[in-house]
Amino acid sequence: MRKIIAAAAAMALAMGLAATPATADKLKIGFIYVGPIGDHGWSYQHNHGRLAIEEALGDQVETTYVENVSEGPDAERAIERLAREGHGLIFTTSFGFMNPTLKVAEKFPDVKFEHATGYKRADNVSTYSARFYEGRYVIGQIAAKMSKTGVAGYIVSFPIPEVVRGINSFMLGAQSVNPDFKIKIIWVNTWIDPAKEADAAKALIDQGVDIIVQHTDSTAPLQVAQDRGVTGFGQASDMIAFAPKAQLTAIVDDWSAYYVARAKAVLDGSWKSEDVWGGFDAKMVVMAPYTNLPDDVVAMAKETQAKITSGEFHPFTGPIMKQDGSEAAADGEVLSDEALLSMNWYVKGVDDKLPE
């Protein structure tokens, strides 16, 4: 057995050496996706970013991806495979890939890694994420302006800080317009299951909400909103084609600019480990065109968006009260990125409970 392994290792080495010259002139960039690229949501948008690299950098790069990588024991192998096959830059695009990414990065110090939405870094591991909560503040304001019942329905996937932050930001935005604004929350315990998301949307509408917000990936909630004559917001991509009368705007994940910049940085040797958390300003978070809205609401949304983009305003600016009545931020105080990253409490006005 040992002999076979040794022989195989020698062969692999020989193959590896033979492959080196080919990779020297072209940067190979690999992507690990947690879902299928056909999910029309999270992985689909990351794949758009990959295609943007190809378009921007042409012959200088070669990209590959592995889709549907389970966040369990398979992740490390898939990442290591990319590293072994001569990829110089590897994007691991889901939180669950954090520890596997670090393990592989330790073995391959010359390969650069980019892990999305995590918090552990190394000399060759950067982290990046998007401040989607900036968009959620804007849609919160729109919802409070547009809702006649004063209640929005909110469909959510899993209780993680990203989602909780989104709910809070939405509520702060809504309360800035209507202090008594309410939301009803349904956890569907999945990122994408169109039928289940549709059921949740129907249940919410049946309970009297007239605006639907989602933090799940499919277009189903908006389709339901359109059928039932209420409105809503797209998630991850511009979903206007699915609900031309119902979508007010959408919070679009756009990784293109960041991905192209990082690939360029590796090519010109300027890449270093960083923690990037970009929002409107970095064009990581983009609002789809405002539609089905009166002019004054569009003007308000655009103004808020501009203020957040310029840094003049931060959605988590005090005074912010927690659900239990304690103070989270004093008047004028802005919550730190650390506090935002680990957020596991609700702002006042949210009627829901997080798992303890």
Next chain:
Amino acid sequence: MRLELEKRAEQSRLMVVVSPLIAIGLTLIAGAILFAALGHDPVRALTVYFIEPVTAAWSLQELFVKATPLVIIAVGLSVCYLSNTWNIGAEGQFTVGAIAGSWVALSLNSWDSPLLLPLILIAGTLGGMAWGAIPALLKTRFNANEILTSLMLVYVAQFLLDYLVRGPWRDPAGYNFPESELFSAAATMPLLIEGGRLHIGAIFALVVVVAGAVLLAGTLKGFEIRVIGQAPRAGQFAGFSRTQMVVFAFLLSGGLAGLAGISEVAGPIGQLRPTISPGYGFAAIIVAFLGRLNPIAILFAGLLLALSYLGGEAAQVSLGISDKTTKVFQGMLLLFVLSCDTLILYKIRLLPPRRRAETVDQGAGE
């Protein structure tokens, strides 16, 4: 033309060797057509799929890592299925095994003792047994069909895991992300080769295979399993209890699934997370039958299925063949292997179409 099967008096020894070869031949031809039709170089694609994973030391290790849980679970399931007990919920028992073992690991994470890992593994096995005991009890006490109960309990187990890692068992230093603490060194499965991922779970798999083979071929219990499975009435006359067998089969298969679960969590994953299995409990059903419910053959079946996963991943990376295509190809591979298996038990004859009168007369064998 019509096709007719004729049962052989005994298994064909020749076909035991030849039928996998025919299956591989057919898979290669069909695969070549599939890949060529999609615009890939078929020879290159098949090389990446089948040869490259077994020619690099790293990849060979990964092959065993991938096959380990499949084989451990499938051996347990083979005992179940041989005794005519239908445990479809190994995925749930795998999950609860992982939860139970992790409970010990997380409670005693600072206890640096060589006893910790055995304790964790025992807890994992017991967890799997406990989850397997539920359908067994519902079957024996309330007559509830175990296919449904074991399957439904998979979902319940997954939601339970989800609740724990997103709630009470979150890593306190982990910014409230849904992950437990990393297991300490004492709570982690030792590696067999430094720097790789092959862990002692692979040895468990081999032990389980040998133990399963001995149990089935060389013990009275093995005889009892077969008799109850094939001729329940004869089993009754022999004084074997069907009820006890259901419980035994579920405890054994549940326990092994639980062991596989905690071995993954304390091994390659190293912490409890919301997703810990890419469907091992279901894939192991294929492995069990691919290995014709024989533990030794299950070892090879597990390696074959693992190879098809690794090959598919390699094809995505080296050739850009999509995950969907590799799933289709994997399905084809399995269908060919299963079909060619028939040659071991049966002779196949192609006959000219029957005359009409004969059809009415005999009716069988379309």
Next chain:
Amino acid sequence: MTGVEAVLLTIVTASTPLLLAALGELVVERSGVLNLGVEGMMIVGAVAGFAIAYATGSAVLGVLAAAIGGAALSLVFAVPVLLLATNQYATGLALTLFGLGLSGMIGEGFVGTPGIRLDPIAIPALSELPFVGRLVFGQDVLVYFAFFMVAAVAWFLFRSRWGLVLRAVGDNHTSAHALGYSVVRVRFLAVMFGGAMAGLGGGYLSLVYTPQWVEGMTAGRGWIALALVVFASWLPLRALIGAYLFGSIMILQFHAQAAEIDVPAQFMSMLPYLATIVVLVIISRDATRIRLNTPACLGRPFVPDR
């Protein structure tokens, strides 16, 4: 539309795909074949329905294509299982893998494209009736079809000569063969019927429920349908009860959540599965009746002796 009526409408939508697929598998299993590939056939039905509706602009053609797609895929299972006597469990699981992959390949170009919706057929006047109007007279054709098939399958199995033959094949294929019936032919037809019904269940998702195509959009509903056949102890009316029980609890737990019931969401999501187990335990007391309805040859390969 009143609140209760709206909730009931939602439940009908949630239950119909499960019912369609379960009825198909019920007939398959009554013929003595266990096809674990329901999920694979459903998803191929979903993509076939979407694709043809999109290409032709006709949702009705889409529905037909969903049935044909499911039935065609079932042949990938039927040929090895019935002609080559392969293991049914493993072949069915292989079919699921194959179907998931194939549907993804077919659907690649449709991601992000809105689908064609199968509209409800509102019966004039009647569908305007208060409360029952939309519920009873304003559904889409597949809902009516699902209910019709409950009756039709029950009639076929227990009142028709061919149903008798099918049950005989499932209960004792050796005797059925000795009596001159073609076991393989009966099972072929049953498996194809099961495929067509699973395909319709999938088509219901991509044409009515959520008119779109997303990879893996059946999300495990094929497995639930399989469990429901067991729940039904192979009786069509009980499949109806099972599908609606599961669908109702799924929807009601969403309503409970929206009404701010203070239970972690994961436990709410467990409810449909737990309820199915509990109800099964309650209705399984009568062992003899269940044994009578269980196809004795379920899962066993048939090879005629000669």
